[in-house]
Amino acid sequence: MNTELQDYSHKRFNILTGEWVLVSPHRAKRPWQGQEETPSTEKRPTHDESCYLCAGNTRISGDVNPNYTGPFVFTNDFAALQKDSPDFNFNDGLFKAESEKGICRVICFSPDHSKSLAEMSVPNIQKVVDTWIKEYKNLGNNEGINYVQIFENKGAVMGCSNPHPHGQIWSQSSLPNEVQKKDTQQKNYFTENKSSLLETYIEEELNKDERIIFKNDDFVVFVPFWAIWPFEAMIAPINQQSSISEMNANQQKNYAEAISVLTKAYDKLFNCSFPYSSGIHQAPTNNENNDHWHWHMSFYPPLLRSATVKKFMVGYEMFGSPQRDITAEGAASRIKNCI
Amino acid sequence: MNTELQDYSHKRFNILTGEWVLVSPHRAKRPWQGQEETPSTEKRPTHDESCYLCAGNTRISGDVNPNYTGPFVFTNDFAALQKDSPDFNFNDGLFKAESEKGICRVICFSPDHSKSLAEMSVPNIQKVVDTWIKEYKNLGNNEGINYVQIFENKGAVMGCSNPHPHGQIWSQSSLPNEVQKKDTQQKNYFTENKSSLLETYIEEELNKDERIIFKNDDFVVFVPFWAIWPFEAMIAPINQQSSISEMNANQQKNYAEAISVLTKAYDKLFNCSFPYSSGIHQAPTNNENNDHWHWHMSFYPPLLRSATVKKFMVGYEMFGSPQRDITAEGAASRIKNCI
Ligand SMILES: O=P(O)(O)O[C@H]1O[C@H](CO)[C@@H](O)[C@H](O)[C@H]1O
Ligand SMILES: O=P(O)(O)O[C@H]1O[C@H](CO)[C@@H](O)[C@H](O)[C@H]1O
Numbered sequence: 001m002n003t004e005l006q007d008y009s010h011k012r013f014n015i016l017t018g019e020w021v022l023v024s025p026h027r028a029k030r031p032w033q034g035q036e037e038t039p040s041t042e043k044r045p046t047h048d049e050s051c052y053l054c055a056g057n058t059r060i061s062g063d064v065n066p067n068y069t070g071p072f073v074f075t076n077d078f079a080a081l082q083k084d085s086p087d088f089n090f091n092d093g094l095f096k097a098e099s100e101k102g103i104c105r106v107i108c109f110s111p112d113h114s115k116s117l118a119e120m121s122v123p124n125i126q127k128v129v130d131t132w133i134k135e136y137k138n139l140g141n142n143e144g145i146n147y148v149q150i151f152e153n154k155g156a157v158m159g160c161s162n163p164h165p166h167g168q169i170w171s172q173s174s175l176p177n178e179v180q181k182k183d184t185q186q187k188n189y190f191t192e193n194k195s196s197l198l199e200t201y202i203e204e205e206l207n208k209d210e211r212i213i214f215k216n217d218d219f220v221v222f223v224p225f226w227a228i229w230p231f232e233a234m235i236a237p238i239n240q241q242s243s244i245s246e247m248n249a250n251q252q253k254n255y256a257e258a259i260s261v262l263t264k265a266y267d268k269l270f271n272c273s274f275p276y277s278s279g280i281h282q283a284p285t286n287n288e289n290n291d292h293w294h295w296h297m298s299f300y301p302p303l304l305r306s307a308t309v310k311k312f313m314v315g316y317e318m319f320g321s322p323q324r325d326i327t328a329e330g331a332a333s334r335i336k337n338c339i
Numbered sequence: 340m341n342t343e344l345q346d347y348s349h350k351r352f353n354i355l356t357g358e359w360v361l362v363s364p365h366r367a368k369r370p371w372q373g374q375e376e377t378p379s380t381e382k383r384p385t386h387d388e389s390c391y392l393c394a395g396n397t398r399i400s401g402d403v404n405p406n407y408t409g410p411f412v413f414t415n416d417f418a419a420l421q422k423d424s425p426d427f428n429f430n431d432g433l434f435k436a437e438s439e440k441g442i443c444r445v446i447c448f449s450p451d452h453s454k455s456l457a458e459m460s461v462p463n464i465q466k467v468v469d470t471w472i473k474e475y476k477n478l479g480n481n482e483g484i485n486y487v488q489i490f491e492n493k494g495a496v497m498g499c500s501n502p503h504p505h506g507q508i509w510s511q512s513s514l515p516n517e518v519q520k521k522d523t524q525q526k527n528y529f530t531e532n533k534s535s536l537l538e539t540y541i542e543e544e545l546n547k548d549e550r551i552i553f554k555n556d557d558f559v560v561f562v563p564f565w566a567i568w569p570f571e572a573m574i575a576p577i578n579q580q581s582s583i584s585e586m587n588a589n590q591q592k593n594y595a596e597a598i599s600v601l602t603k604a605y606d607k608l609f610n611c612s613f614p615y616s617s618g619i620h621q622a623p624t625n626n627e628n629n630d631h632w633h634w635h636m637s638f639y640p641p642l643l644r645s646a647t648v649k650k651f652m653v654g655y656e657m658f659g660s661p662q663r664d665i666t667a668e669g670a671a672s673r674i675k676n677c678i
Contacts, residue, residue, distance in 0.1 A: 005436060008424035011513065013435035019516045022439060024419040034500030080363040080655070080662055085347040094540045095564050096352035097344060100361060151654035159651025161373030168654060174350065176659030177358045201433045225434050279658030300657055312498025315490035315507060316419070318639055319618030320515030323419055 014226035017181040021228050022323040037157050039272040039307035044114040053164035055111040071131040072108040079104035102172030109165040116165045118263035125256035139171040140285025147175050147284045155275025190292030196240035198294035211332040218251045219258040223332040228322040229300045230311050231331050236296035242283040268338035276301035353565035356520040361662040376496050378611040378646035383453040392503035394450040410470040411447040418443035441511030448504040455504045457602035464595040478510040479624025486514050486623045494614025529631030535579035537633035550671040557590045558597040562671040567661040568639045569650050570670050575635035581622040604677035615640035
């Protein structure tokens, strides 16, 4: 391992976005006197009368949830994007706006109010994976839906307003900023090298074995060289696939296992229900050639030192570049130790 | 005012970064059952024995603060960037890193532990402005310092670990991501139009008068058309200047007044010491031609509905694009009402 990268401030390049992250390894020693978070350690009941996501309960919209037994998906009652809003174009010199349509869905991972992905069995996680695949295909088939963003906000500190284990899917007509960047970077590499950028990278990661957390036959879990969040990690298929819809049944099981291993390790790291936002970046559903896409799932957890002290992405990070205090290598080995 | 922009989801283009923001005006109605912040309403003493930023006190490093009477600047005891770290280049295929040197400074706005910028007099804010100008020049004159980022994290919710009113200055060899984007966009426009992008834009903003909060002879305070944060605002000189070092004494006073008006209005909005990160984007100190730069100061406040409910930039925002629920026009008029 290169020791300069462990000792001195430097920037690392993110091959997927084309942007840099500032790394300050020596800075982890600074004392913390700022805000403390409240870790989530409460035990929840398996069914909560007052939860609007539990089976059989009534939502704020008045709709009644069915008595579902596996994952349950419905259209968001307060969707940020709507399917039937009018088309318009506002092009007034330097003032530029465009209408954006979409469909926003909520996915309850299971009827069990008490169990996060970390606490669910691999077969039950596989049902969630299966639901993601169906939603990706169905939403993507809608006229005018060109991208499907699957994500989860876990924990109050990540803006999650209901503890019932659930994720969201926002699908829309244009490619969001982050997806656009990854589309460009992957396309440029693919055009030049006739191979997947991420596949080539993962091969090297496996050789180096400095940031690998876990591996099975089809998937690898690792901390990317350019990770931003202290304990950021990525799950990706070892061999290129452009979207989750290309997995066979066995790969779906191995993907579910990778999710299970990582989320369990996270919970062990600071002995709490580990908060994060996770998301899947994959091929747009725009009917163009997307062979350059290699899908992957990223986890962005906010915690830095303990269950109560998070990393704030504020001043310098908002106006300059993202900045981290511990190295990707150090983080990977700490997560790996929790498996 | 275009009514579609007030009623239906759309995306708006940021001319300074070249990126988009998703706006969902109809979504402000959704109920909030998530995390509540603790607003800062405590009265602080003018001097706090235990504060490591107060005059005469000892810092964690063992250094003793002088009995300063105006703004006080020192080099950060736990700097993210260091001046004397070695030069190195790590170029290993898809793994790319570079050493990054810099100088990080802390600036106490005044010896008074109890008063934020909103509570300071205009002449005292002007002393802060004067200090920023000196630091920008001095740091920028250092060999290998090509960019000087001035910023403030205000409030515990913004990761500020000491309530003594202070800001920071991180200066470094390369242009951070956000600065790079603005450099490119402004340069492209300037090359094509032989005029400042932001000056042209501000002229139009003043004509439209839909997002203006305040104006004096030299400065305008407004919510940019593409604002991300609910109550984001910008202060900019009406006529192009590439950096704060170009202001004359009267302009410095008018800049201080603009800061005073905006921060006071913020505090009134939700009746609390309004948290935010603010930052100045201006010409790099790289000795290149920076005539395309038009400096500006932005405020990114996290609060959305009240002193306790903030906007979370999480799942969709991290993996997709920034998203906002209230329009820039609505936000501007609410801030303006607080003047
Ligand atoms: O330097 P401070 O105030 O200790 O730290 C704060 O500001 C820094 C610069 O924006 C951030 O990197 C930290 O996450 C934040 O807590
Ligand atoms: O949709 P929710 O869970 O109510 O809201 C949460 O996730 C959204 C998508 O990331 C964000 O825009 C909100 O700020 C956040 O509070």
